[in-house]
Structures are given as structure tokens and as C-alpha cells.
Amino acid sequence: MSELLKGIAASDGVAVAKAYMLVQPDLTFAKKTVEDSEGEVARLADALAKSTEELQAIRNKAAETLGEEEAQVFDAHLMVLSDPEMIGSIESSIRDNKINAESGLKEVTDMFIGMFEAMEDNPYMQERAADIKDVTKRVLSHLLGVKLPNPSMIDEEVVVVAHDLTPSDTAQLDRRYVKAFVTDIGGRTSHSAIMARSLEIPAIVGTMEITSKVEDGTMLAVNGIDGETFINPTDEEKAAVAKKGEEFAALKAEWDKLKDAQTVTADGKHIELAANIGTPKDLDGVNGNGAEAVGLYRTEFLYMDSPDFPTEDAQYEAYKAVLEGMNGKPVVVRTMDIGGDKELPYLTLPHEMNPFLGYRAIRICLAEDAMFRTQLRALLRASVHGQLRIMFPMIATLPEFRSAKAMLEEEKAKLVSEGVAVAEDIQVGIMIEIPAAAVIADKFAKEVDFFSVGTNDLIQYTMAADRMNERVSYLYQPYNPAILRLLKNVIDAAHAEGKWAGMCGEMAGDQTAVPLLVGLGLDEFSMSATSVLKTRSLMKRLDSAKMAELADKAINECDTADEVVALVEAYTK
Numbered sequence: 001m002s003e004l005l006k007g008i009a010a011s012d013g014v015a016v017a018k019a020y021m022l023v024q025p026d027l028t029f030a031k032k033t034v035e036d037s038e039g040e041v042a043r044l045a046d047a048l049a050k051s052t053e054e055l056q057a058i059r060n061k062a063a064e065t066l067g068e069e070e071a072q073v074f075d076a077h078l079m080v081l082s083d084p085e086m087i088g089s090i091e092s093s094i095r096d097n098k099i100n101a102e103s104g105l106k107e108v109t110d111m112f113i114g115m116f117e118a119m120e121d122n123p124y125m126q127e128r129a130a131d132i133k134d135v136t137k138r139v140l141s142h143l144l145g146v147k148l149p150n151p152s153m154i155d156e157e158v159v160v161v162a163h164d165l166t167p168s169d170t171a172q173l174d175r176r177y178v179k180a181f182v183t184d185i186g187g188r189t190s191h192s193a194i195m196a197r198s199l200e201i202p203a204i205v206g207t208m209e210i211t212s213k214v215e216d217g218t219m220l221a222v223n224g225i226d227g228e229t230f231i232n233p234t235d236e237e238k239a240a241v242a243k244k245g246e247e248f249a250a251l252k253a254e255w256d257k258l259k260d261a262q263t264v265t266a267d268g269k270h271i272e273l274a275a276n277i278g279t280p281k282d283l284d285g286v287n288g289n290g291a292e293a294v295g296l297y298r299t300e301f302l303y304m305d306s307p308d309f310p311t312e313d314a315q316y317e318a319y320k321a322v323l324e325g326m327n328g329k330p331v332v333v334r335t336m337d338i339g340g341d342k343e344l345p346y347l348t349l350p351h352e353m354n355p356f357l358g359y360r361a362i363r364i365c366l367a368e369d370a371m372f373r374t375q376l377r378a379l380l381r382a383s384v385h386g387q388l389r390i391m392f393p394m395i396a397t398l399p400e401f402r403s404a405k406a407m408l409e410e411e412k413a414k415l416v417s418e419g420v421a422v423a424e425d426i427q428v429g430i431m432i433e434i435p436a437a438a439v440i441a442d443k444f445a446k447e448v449d450f451f452s453v454g455t456n457d458l459i460q461y462t463m464a465a466d467r468m469n470e471r472v473s474y475l476y477q478p479y480n481p482a483i484l485r486l487l488k489n490v491i492d493a494a495h496a497e498g499k500w501a502g503m504c505g506e507m508a509g510d511q512t513a514v515p516l517l518v519g520l521g522l523d524e525f526s527m528s529a530t531s532v533l534k535t536r537s538l539m540k541r542l543d544s545a546k547m548a549e550l551a552d553k554a555i556n557e558c559d560t561a562d563e564v565v566a567l568v569e570a571y572t573k
Ligand code: PEP
Pocket: 296, 298, 337, 433, 453, 454, 455, 456, 457, 458, 504, 505, 506
């Protein structure tokens, strides 16, 4: 029986393929006393052998696709599996206590993990503890006869189904085989959804129940444009989804014709159309889609892709590659924004009840001064390779901006005194993501060179609606008059001081929002590279004076987001 499940359309495109469950199996078990200890020791040996074989295969695949260095993490796991001291202790525990293999394994590995974790100042021991945890899970899965997902081993076309995907899970998806993903939770602006758009993987998030309705191998037809998943689709449903895909491809072909065109409105107003990136590799998408600048380089991905804090030189190389790759066009580099849904395995922070309201971004940078200064030095050194603009995220107060700017100036002075060349014309701006900053934008505008509005966060904070939570996604309202008023305040404040205002949150590429933003006088729009051409196509059809009238009416005459949407439709049809 086919079934239609609706979710939040997170990344355009369609796919028809079997489900691959990226779901952690239940690894709970009961502690039992057993007579046949030798039988349990044999079960353990069997599970160890199967785990070794599995890890060897994963290691070989990682070496082939990611390189030797990345594969070495699995060597550490294989070493745990063949550690005579640990295996001997597990066997003794099974024999001496007459317990089942699962309990013997857990008791001994817990003891080792506890011992290593207690050595808090020793990162090597912390890593060993993490390795043992991973390996224990794998051996347990074989003892219990359940399957651990191994996304790196996918070698046929699938739709990945998961409760949630972290940004690092998403980065590991192999685009050759992963044709789409569908999750239970998440919102359109969660970082996995943003990454799916830049990887051009169709995605639906926030279905609430896909993992309970589907198992490995269930056929799925995914329509990422409308947020619809057909479970066990009929031939007609498959054909309808395929047709949707063809229509989308035809539209894309039309937009592609605008790759080398200028971004001008119907009445000739030029607008800077930029793209967001997470790594230098994303420049292919930026240039392939004809973006005029990089409006947001999320540098935290550089930190997330690295086994430890990236060195000044490694960062310099990445920033230089992006600046050079843009051939003198502007590049806005945002300093590290860890926290929220982005974690660093090597920066362990205490668990927080509200990570998006917690210790993140500039708050960490101002406290972890040395780490921040390393990034600033790398940026300043790279500045001579292009047109660099530096941007600080999550600024709430003027003193925060002043402290960050002062550190930048200090590092610049040090570099200059060391004889290192630094560009003279680096613009320094802030993200407007916190309502407090939006409200006093007039004060900030006197001190910054530019604003870039991070609506992904600004909307969640203004509406008090977690951007990751599908249950409150109805409150996540870019077109709410409250948001539009804040935006107007920010843009007008920038212009009053002769500064420019851009936007790098996902709202900048939202086709209903674009007419309003053009009307509000936004100078720069930065979005997923895959949204650039459709936005250029839309802007060419808009008259900026008419859009100013639209924005004015939306702000002054509309009571609700729905009324704003209806007004936009009336103005743009
Ligand atoms: C934003 O908040 O709009 C933004 C661009 O930053 P991020 O999505 O990385 O939080």
C-alpha cells in the first residue's frame, strides 16, 4: 500500500530509490548469569572477528575515497579490537562472573573508558576512550544480531532515512549514491538542510515519522520541491514525481542561461547577488552559478573537518584559496561560529539546555582569545590575495563588536611590525542575528562597515521558535511584519551612515521574500549557490519602485504573514 508523508521541503529535486536506514539500532540487553561460559567466550570471539572484518572493509573504503590519513582513525579501532589486555579481561570477566558476553564486554570497556576519560588533560587518552566506545558499539551489535549503519559503505542508489542528520553526517554522504534524504526532525534552516542545498541533494526534513514507517529497502519516491515522500509508491506516483523532476530540470535550464548576466531589476537597479560557502570546494558551485561574490564563508566547517584546531597556516591556505578563486570579487569571511547545531569533537563544551541561546560563535571567540587571534592572523595574512571582508557572527552588544575589532587591529599591528603584508581596505562588519542588535542598528552603523542579516537566527530569536524544531516551524515566519520592520530598521540605519546592508540567511534566496527585500532596499543578497540563478531571473522581472511600495504596504498595512504573502502575490503576478 502506498502512503504519502509530508514534511518540510528542504532541498529541491526528486529521487526514486530504496531506503537506507541511518538509524542507531537498539543496543540494550539484559545482564544474565550463564552456565556455559565457554559458549559465551566463543560468542565474543565470533563478534570480535565479524567486527574486525567489517572495520577492515570500512577502512579500505575510507582509504580509497577519503585518503590514507582519514582511514587511520579506523586503524585505532582495529587496534582496540586486537588489544590482548582488554580482550583477556573481558574473557576473564565472562568466566569468573559467569555472565553473558554482552555484560562482560560492557563491564570491562566501561572500566577502560572511565579510566581514560578521567585523564582530562590528556587528549590522546580522551581519543582512546572515544575509540573504545565506538568499537564496543560495533561488537555489541554483532552479539545482539542487529545492524549498525555504515553510510560510508553505501554502494548503490539510495534515499537515506534518518531521525536527524548532523552537519558532519551530511558532509559524509556520497552524492554518487545518496539520491535524497528524509528525516524525522529538523527545519529548513538547520545546517544539514543548508548543506543539502549546496550539495544539490534533494531533501525533506521534519516529517516527524519517516523512521517509524520505513525500513531498509522500502521503496521511496521523494519530491523535495513540495516536501512529499511516497512510501511504496505506485507506478503512477513514481511517474508523477519523475514528471515534477523533469519540470524542475526544464526551469533550471532556463535559469542557467542567466549565468553570465548582470543582476539588475527591470528598472535597471544593480543588486549584488552572492553565494554562501562552507569550504573552498564550494567555489565550483559559486562560479558555476554565476554568483558575483561570496557573501558568507562559514569558516566553522574548516574547524569541523579538522581533527584538531586548524593551524594558522592551514587556515591561511583555505582563505587564500577562496580569495584567489574569486578573482578579486568580494569575499565575506565570517569568523568561527561553533555552537548551536555545529559541534567540534575536540572542543568539549558542557551540555547546554538551549545551545542556540548559549555559548557559541563570538561568545566563544572572545573567551578563547588565542584560538580567535589565530583565525584573525590567518585572515589578515590572506587579505592580500583578494577583496576580503571580515564579519563577526552573533553580535548582541557594541562592546562585543569593539572587543573583536580591537583584537583584529592588534593582530594587524603585530603582523605589520613583523613585516607581513596586510591589505589596507578590509571591510569589517557584523551579522545581524540577534534582535537586540537589529533594534540598535543605528548605533552599530556608526562603527561597522557593513551589516549582513542572518535571518536563520534572527527569525528564530524574534519569534522564539527554534529553527531546528519542526513542531514550531509554523512560527518560523520570514514574512511576519515584525521581521520586516526589523529588517527595515537595519537597512535604513546602514544607509543613513552610508554603509551597505546585505543578507546571508536563507531568506535572501526565498522567492516570496525577494520582492520585499528589493523593496526595502537591501544592497546584497547571499544564498545557497543553487538559488542564485532563479533569484537573478526573478529580480530581472521586478521594478524597484513598485517593490518599495509593496514593502511599505506590507509593513504598515498587513497584520499577519499570510496577508504579506497574499500582497506579494498580488504585486508580482
Ligand atoms: C543565519 O543565522 O542566518 C546565518 C547565516 O548563520 P548560520 O545559519 O550559520 O547560523
